[in-house]
Amino acid sequence: xxxxxxxxxxxxxxINQCPEPKHTEYAFVGRSNVGKSSLINCxxxxxxxxxxxxxxxxxxxxxxxxxxxxxxxxDLPGYGxxxxxxxxxxxxxxxxxxxxxxxxxxxCLFLLIDIRHAPLQLDIEFTEWLGSNMIPxxxxxxxxxxxxxxxxQKSVDKYKDKLKEQWESLPPIYVTSAxxxxxxxxxxxxxxxxxxxxxxx
Ligand code: GTP
Ligand code: MG
Numbered sequence: 001x002x003x004x005x006x007x008x009x010x011x012x013x014x015i016n017q018c019p020e021p022k023h024t025e026y027a028f029v030g031r032s033n034v035g036k037s038s039l040i041n042c043x044x045x046x047x048x049x050x051x052x053x054x055x056x057x058x059x060x061x062x063x064x065x066x067x068x069x070x071x072x073x074x075d076l077p078g079y080g081x082x083x084x085x086x087x088x089x090x091x092x093x094x095x096x097x098x099x100x101x102x103x104x105x106x107x108c109l110f111l112l113i114d115i116r117h118a119p120l121q122l123d124i125e126f127t128e129w130l131g132s133n134m135i136p137x138x139x140x141x142x143x144x145x146x147x148x149x150x151x152x153q154k155s156v157d158k159y160k161d162k163l164k165e166q167w168e169s170l171p172p173i174y175v176t177s178a179x180x181x182x183x184x185x186x187x188x189x190x191x192x193x194x195x196x197x198x199x200x201x
Contacts, residue, residue: 001192004068006044011061015098019064021105024198025072026191028140029096030112031122032056032078035142038178039112040065040075043187056081060092062099071195072105080122100135107194108136110187115141115155115175119162128166138172138190139163145177 012018028036037050037059044067051058056078063075076099077092084092100109109130113123130137141159144152156175163170172190176183 001188003045006046006049007066008049009064009066011063013061015102018062023072024107024195025074025105026108027074027076027106028110028112029076032081034112034114035178036112037075039142039176040073042178042181043184050075057084101133107198108138110140111137112140112142114143116143116146119159141175144175144182145179
């Protein structure tokens with residue numbers, strides 16, 4: 001898919017403030033600092049349309065972008081950031097979860113996972129929660145540029161094994177890097193195919 005235009009629409013604190021759900025929507029979710037905002041910039045070919053930071057907890061609202069005047073892309077706050085208070089963490093989690101449960105035009109969720117870490121309980125539990133609420137998702141491993149190629153494949157395989165303990169069939173899995181655009185075209189193809197599928201229905 002060619003990216004012809006990308007516009008930031010608005011930041012919302014809850015679902016009622018989100019733009020009218022008149023376009024197909026894709027959202028990026030994952031632990032704080034996993035690289036959601038960076039991957040959105042990479043995918044849309046814009047350096048700073050989504051704000052990034054080396055410090056976790058940068059994205060604090062539900063951020064809507066519109067791509068090619070055709071579909072919405074959403075940058076969500078991260079979950080599991082240890083350095084904020086329990087109360088604040090719970091607030092982010094409930095913001096994310098109510099958005100995911102209620103947003104009618106959400107076609108697919110991209111769950112980002114840092115490939116450098118062994119499977120984390122928090123992420124595994126989140127996939128369980130998505131499954132039990134029937135929220136369609138794909139897995140996107142991030143920061144692939146940070147590890148050697150042979151280690152990368154082993155880490156992906158290890159993660160797949162962990163997921164197979166819980167899932168009969170695995171969701172689509174992408175390996176990406178916002179720094180060298182690995183996986184960018186595959187994710188855009190996935191979105192384009194989903195858009196076409198939904199249009200033909
Ligand atoms: P929150 O909004 O705080 O939840 O974080 P986020 O998931 O949006 O992460 P963000 O995109 O802000 O990136 C966090 C840090 O990781 C930044 O320092 C990025 O430069 C770095 N980063 C993101 N993606 C990559 C990547 O693919 N490769 C490398 N090497 N660094 C990355
Ligand atoms: Mg962010």
